[in-house]
Amino acid sequence: MAMRAPLSDLPVMLEEVSLLAREVTILDHVTLTFSAGAPTVLVGPNGSGKTSLMRVAMGLVRPTSGRVTFGGRSDVPPLRRAIVFQRPVMLRRSAIGNLHYALAAAGVPRTERSKRADELLALVGLSGLGERPARRMSGGEQQRLAIARALAKEPEILFLDEPTASLDPAATKATEDIIQNIAARGIKIVMATHNLGEARRLAGEIVLMHRGRIVEAADTMTFFNSPKTDAARRFVAGELLV
Numbered sequence: 487m488a489m490r491a492p493l494s495d496l497p498v499m500l501e502e503v504s505l506l507a508r509e510v511t512i513l514d515h516v517t518l519t520f521s522a523g524a525p526t527v528l529v530g531p532n533g534s535g536k537t538s539l540m541r542v543a544m545g546l547v548r549p550t551s552g553r554v555t556f557g558g559r560s561d562v563p564p565l566r567r568a569i570v571f572q573r574p575v576m577l578r579r580s581a582i583g584n585l586h587y588a589l590a591a592a593g594v595p596r597t598e599r600s601k602r603a604d605e606l607l608a609l610v611g612l613s614g615l616g617e618r619p620a621r622r623m624s625g626g627e628q629q630r631l632a633i634a635r636a637l638a639k640e641p642e643i644l645f646l647d648e649p650t651a652s653l654d655p656a657a658t659k660a661t662e663d664i665i666q667n668i669a670a671r672g673i674k675i676v677m678a679t680h681n682l683g684e685a686r687r688l689a690g691e692i693v694l695m696h697r698g699r700i701v702e703a704a705d706t707m708t709f710f711n712s713p714k715t716d717a718a719r720r721f722v723a724g725e726l727l728v
């Protein structure tokens with residue numbers, strides 16, 4: 487059995503987090519908590535800071551100021567956190583080969599890897615495609631394989647950056663089903679999307695970002711039915727936030 491960290495990374499808390507790059511403010515005093523439970527969906531215009539927020543919350547980037555803690559501790563290595571980027575890069579191997587690599591990196595013993603890889607492929611609906619060269623798979627298949635790969639380390643929290651961007655409706659539905667399935671297993675999902683229908687379908691809570699700030703954070707019903715800020719009202723109505 488792989489050794490399990492005895493402590494939880496949850497909740498992931500950002501307190502007054504700001505991030506500057508070359509004097510440009512990318513995140514501006516963001517305070518937000520990701521707790522176990524239904525998915526948190528990040529929405530907001532291009533460049534509003536969704537990806538940057540996830541990178542900071544994952545612990546990949548240190549904020550310029552403010553604090554990030556994982557289960558109350560700082561500087562916790564990302565053993566129980568995973569992120570799938572918008573354009574995941576696969577190794578030049580089969581789908582199964584990619585999963586074996588991730589399982590080895592996660593410390594899963596060699597004798598258990600084949601069984602686990604098969605389970606992960608099934609979880610993302612790719613059973614039967616294990617021998618395909620990963621880089622030859624379709625965009626939607628690669629996105630699902632990337633999710634399976636991220637699950638190899640049995641994360642408590644999984645960050646997904648626009649997992650259905652550029653997918654057609656059928657592939658989007660398949661990916662949404664997988665996300666719901668993962669959430670139902672008790673893994674906290676935090677994801678960015680530009681698809682408000684998807685946000686409505688998947689989210690327990692919605693966080694609207696604009697110019698590096700959180701302009702509204704509320705449970706999904708409240709966000710869509712009675713947004714408090716003018717920006718959120720306009721966003722929900724489909725107007726452009728500039």
Ligand SMILES: Nc1ncnc2c1ncn2[C@@H]1O[C@H](COP(=O)(O)OP(=O)(O)OP(=O)(O)O)[C@@H](O)[C@H]1O
Pocket residue numbers: 507508510512530531532533534535536537538539678
């Ligand atoms: N390392 C960096 N150096 C300079 N600027 C950066 C850096 N990282 C991000 N930015 C800028 O910060 C802003 C926020 O980017 P981010 O990718 O977080 O936004 P986003 O909300 O995820 O956007 P999108 O919806 O387009 O994916 C953008 O203007 C981006 O160009």
